[in-house]
Amino acid sequence: MAKETRTYSISELAQEFGVTTRTIRHYEDMRLLLPERQGQRRIYSLADRIKLKLIVRGKRIGLSLQESGELIHMYEPGKSNVNQLERMVEYIGASRQKLSRQLRDISTMLDELNRAETGCKNELEILRKAAKQK
Amino acid sequence: MAKETRTYSISELAQEFGVTTRTIRHYEDMRLLLPERQGQRRIYSLADRIKLKLIVRGKRIGLSLQESGELIHMYEPGKSNVNQLERMVEYIGASRQKLSRQLRDISTMLDELNRAETGCKNELEILRKAAKQK
DNA sequence: ATTGCAGTTTACGTTAACGTAAGTTATATT
DNA sequence: AATATAACTTACGTTAACGTAAACTGCAAT
Numbered sequence: 001m002a003k004e005t006r007t008y009s010i011s012e013l014a015q016e017f018g019v020t021t022r023t024i025r026h027y028e029d030m031r032l033l034l035p036e037r038q039g040q041r042r043i044y045s046l047a048d049r050i051k052l053k054l055i056v057r058g059k060r061i062g063l064s065l066q067e068s069g070e071l072i073h074m075y076e077p078g079k080s081n082v083n084q085l086e087r088m089v090e091y092i093g094a095s096r097q098k099l100s101r102q103l104r105d106i107s108t109m110l111d112e113l114n115r116a117e118t119g120c121k122n123e124l125e126i127l128r129k130a131a132k133q134k
Numbered sequence: 135m136a137k138e139t140r141t142y143s144i145s146e147l148a149q150e151f152g153v154t155t156r157t158i159r160h161y162e163d164m165r166l167l168l169p170e171r172q173g174q175r176r177i178y179s180l181a182d183r184i185k186l187k188l189i190v191r192g193k194r195i196g197l198s199l200q201e202s203g204e205l206i207h208m209y210e211p212g213k214s215n216v217n218q219l220e221r222m223v224e225y226i227g228a229s230r231q232k233l234s235r236q237l238r239d240i241s242t243m244l245d246e247l248n249r250a251e252t253g254c255k256n257e258l259e260i261l262r263k264a265a266k267q268k
Numbered sequence: 269a270t271t272g273c274a275g276t277t278t279a280c281g282t283t284a285a286c287g288t289a290a291g292t293t294a295t296a297t298t
Numbered sequence: 299a300a301t302a303t304a305a306c307t308t309a310c311g312t313t314a315a316c317g318t319a320a321a322c323t324g325c326a327a328t
Contacts, residue, residue: 011274019316021275026316040276040323061239062196065315071243074250085258092251099240099247105195106233106240109205113233116208117226124219145304153286155305160286174293174306199285 008044016049017056027055032069061102071095142178150183151190161189166203195236205229 014021027033028042033051035042044052051072058068074088148155161167162176167185169176178186185206192202208222 009274022318023316025276030315042275057239057243060196061236061243062194080257080261082258082261085254085261089251089254089258092247092254096244096247099244102195103237103240103244105191106237109191109195110230110233110237113226113230117223120219120223120226123214124216124223127214127216127219143304156288157286159306164285176305193285 006046008049010042010044013044013049013052017052019056024052027052027065030065030069032065032072061099140180142183144176144178147178147183147186151186153190158186161186161199164199164203166199166206195233 010021010024014024024033028035032055033044033048035044035048037043054072055065055068058071063071070091074091144155144158148158158167162169166189167178167182169178169182171177188206189199189202192205197205204225208225
């Protein structure tokens with residue numbers, strides 16, 4: 001097997017995801033990331049990159065770092081005892097409910113935006129026709 | 135026509151939307167709401183209620199008060215000159231893009247949650263079967 | 269040898285979105 | 299008339315999520 005050993009520097013990731021290095025370090029302070037070290041320097045793995053991606057996506061849909069953190073930790077439980085797994089399933093259910101709610105909210109908003117846009121465009125039509133009849 | 139003059143007190147609205155009165159007053163400080171007054175007391179109209187609903191929904195999907203404010207102000211432009219309307223259409227387009235993005239993000243997350251859940255449940259199955267074979 | 273990056277730590281600053289507390293006022297009820 | 303209740307204003311406090319600045323380190327190229 002070829003070793004999948006692609007790694008990233010902090011600024012590479014910052015660049016790719018459009019955040020600052022400070023932000024990435026902050027996520028580490030919040031225990032969302034725990035990159036390896038080469039001396040002082042942080043070395044990010046593919047797994048770290050994926051976690052960061054989750055965080056950034058989470059932010060876009062309004063998740064707090066805490067919430068993203070919980071989701072991330074779910075993906076690497078390590079300890080798979082029954083109790084732990086059951087709590088995970090519960091948490092997943094709750095998350096899904098919240099997200100479904102968001103889906104509905106967003107759809108509603110999109111609908112309203114569409115109606116608003118149609119209204120605007122109609123008004124524009126009228127105003128422009130009126131202007132032609134100088 | 136029967137006058138649609140239903141009004142609301144601040145605590146009625148707070149109750150209905152599950153926020154504190156302080157929060158509602160804060161939205162006023164941020165110029166998102168401008169209720170009538172009866173002496174000192176704030177009197178909220180149906181229109182105010184709808185605005186509050188928009189804000190609360192906006193919060194759920196991660197909009198800032200600023201953004202919700204902009205959306206709200208769009209729904210009551212009052213001044214319908216061509217320039218204004220064109221800017222509105224632009225803003226609507228941008229909002230729609232952002233929301234569409236969120237829709238995709240959320241769908242992706244839901245997919246991942248589903249897969250994670252299936253994984254969990256499978257593991258649970260296995261663990262429980264193993265337990266039975268005591 | 270020095271200049272210049274890229275990265276690091278430490279620490280204080282900032283903004284948004286309220287929370288919380290203190291003291292005041294108005295209306296309604298006993 | 300006294301008390302309760304709901305609302306009000308003013309103002310300082312808090313939390314999350316970074317920004318920003320200062321001072322240090324290690325390696326690379328001139």
